[in-house]
Amino acid sequence: MNKGLALQIWESLRRVAIGYTLAAVVGIGGGIAIGTNKLLFRACDPFFQILRTIPPLAWLPIALAAFRQVEPSSIFVIFVTAVWPVLINTAVGVQEVPQDYRNVARVLQLPRLQYFWTILLPSAAPYIFTGMRIAVGLSWLAIVAAEMLTGGVGIGFFIWDSYNSSRMSDLIVALIYVGVVGFVLDKAIYYLGKAVVQSDGT
Amino acid sequence: MTASSTTGVAKPPGAAKDWLQKLGPQVLPPLLLLIFLLFVWEVLCAGDKPRLPPPTAIVKDSWRLISDPFSIAAV
Numbered sequence: 001m002n003k004g005l006a007l008q009i010w011e012s013l014r015r016v017a018i019g020y021t022l023a024a025v026v027g028i029g030g031g032i033a034i035g036t037n038k039l040l041f042r043a044c045d046p047f048f049q050i051l052r053t054i055p056p057l058a059w060l061p062i063a064l065a066a067f068r069q070v071e072p073s074s075i076f077v078i079f080v081t082a083v084w085p086v087l088i089n090t091a092v093g094v095q096e097v098p099q100d101y102r103n104v105a106r107v108l109q110l111p112r113l114q115y116f117w118t119i120l121l122p123s124a125a126p127y128i129f130t131g132m133r134i135a136v137g138l139s140w141l142a143i144v145a146a147e148m149l150t151g152g153v154g155i156g157f158f159i160w161d162s163y164n165s166s167r168m169s170d171l172i173v174a175l176i177y178v179g180v181v182g183f184v185l186d187k188a189i190y191y192l193g194k195a196v197v198q199s200d201g202t
Numbered sequence: 203m204t205a206s207s208t209t210g211v212a213k214p215p216g217a218a219k220d221w222l223q224k225l226g227p228q229v230l231p232p233l234l235l236l237i238f239l240l241f242v243w244e245v246l247c248a249g250d251k252p253r254l255p256p257p258t259a260i261v262k263d264s265w266r267l268i269s270d271p272f273s274i275a276a277v
Contacts, residue, residue, distance in 0.1 A: 040231075043234065044232075044235065045232075047232065
């Protein structure tokens with residue numbers, strides 16, 4: 001391998017970014033939908049509870065069969081890993097909107113759209129960001145494992161390749177890289193959440 | 203119990219009716235969604251050579267695996 005570690009990491013990060021963004025959009029959208037609709041929640045919840053326990057790597061063969069390419073399959077694995085925590089946390093956050101807030105909205109006769117932006121979203125935001133923080137950690141775990149199996153590019157493949165060519169020093173350097181990047185990803189979502197939640201509160 | 207005996211034979215007895223009324227709202231929505239999803243899956247993978255098998259093909263192809271989890275003979 002001639003590419004430097006930053007380039008390997010970059011390749012992995014790019015896949016995580018796409019899959020994770022998709023998961024956040026679908027997770028928050030779906031979570032709001034099932035959180036506000038009791039019937040929809042009752043219908044979907046058993047499926048989520050079963051699907052979320054399927055390990056990320058177990059999705060890889062079926063993704064490869066469906067997409068027949070490594071790139072979309074890796075992104076799908078990231079998506080399917082990250083979507084459940086966001087989805088479930090968002091649904092709970094929406095369900096836990098304090099009754100007082102709802103009463104105030106009813107007294108003021110807030111329009112639906114205004115209720116959504118001024119009450120529902122701000123009070124669900126802490127839950128949403130908790131889910132997104134769990135999800136980013138899981139995505140990073142999943143991409144490294146997925147790349148070990150798919151090969152080609154990325155930090156996961158680099159680690160496996162180093163092991164196969166007995167380059168143990170390279171392997172350890174790569175592991176430290178993975179750990180530090182995972183830490184930075186986690187903190188990035190944490191501070192993003194903190195900034196968004198606080199700006200909503202004022 | 204007296205109420206159920208007076209309303210006729212067609213209606214379920216009290217206990218079963220209660221059980222159905224309590225469990226119905228919990229079981230019915232996921233069940234309907236499952237049927238809907240299986241139908242969509244069947245339609246999506248209906249082509250000549252689909253990338254993923256539809257539910258009916260899964261049941262047909264893997265029936266040995268589904269029907270007999272404790273089989274030992276590797277035939």
